[in-house]
Amino acid sequence: MTTLEFSYSLNKLSSSLKPFAMKLTRDVDDANDLLQDTMVKAFTNRDKFTEGTNLKAWLYTIMKNTFITNYQKMVRRGTFVDTTDNLHYINSSDSLIENDAYGSFAMDDIQEAIDKLEDVYKTPFMMHFRGFKYHEIADRLQIPIGTVKNRIHIARKLLKEDLFVYRHKN
Structure with missing residues (x-):
């Protein structure tokens, strides 16, 4: 060619x-x-x-x-190598220390977003979050299982919209 x-x-x-x-x-x-x-x-x-x-x-x-x-x-x-006698990587994940401030702010925001949900969405969502199965939630709240799934879906969607600032954070 x-x-x-x-x-x-x-x-x-x-x-x-x-x-x-x-x-x-x-x-x-x-x-x-x-x-x-x-x-x-x-x-x-x-x-x-x-x-x-x-x-x-x-x-x-x-x-x-x-x-x-x-x-x-x-x-x-992005990796800095320490050439002192210790000979270790400074940014090694073994020695990573975090102050949990970011996590604390995030948890506060998540709780605030959940508290803003209407009870019809918050109750099934929190029950599901705590480990209840869809049919258990439907039995306890005396509503159809499809309604339970729909309300949990809507709650997730609303939370996702409200917490969009955390979307691409670690």
Whole structure:
């Protein structure tokens, strides 16, 4: 395959690699960078491609390996190595200490959000949270099981909306 044919094939397949790049990075700019890195690596290593094999699979492999390599570099960059006599990682999870302030605020917000629920939603939700089965809740509240499921679903939805600020926090 000539350089021109190879370049044309790369260009043709680049659009099918974009969704895979998005799946890996979950960011448009990072996906574009990953796609560009993949194409550059593929073009510079075109002599390693065996004609007659699956070019698309080869490109997917390059992309996956590039992503993994970049991720490992990022993790290593974020790790500080102490070169004193102790020779240990400063940010090791074994020595992680938290002050629980964030957790305390979150629990207060969760309790406040639950308290704001109307009783028709709060009661079945709290019973389910405490371990009651749907049929047990239906028997105790003397309502149909479908109503129990619906009210718990609505309570979860309302809580999710009210607590959206905690969605992507650790």
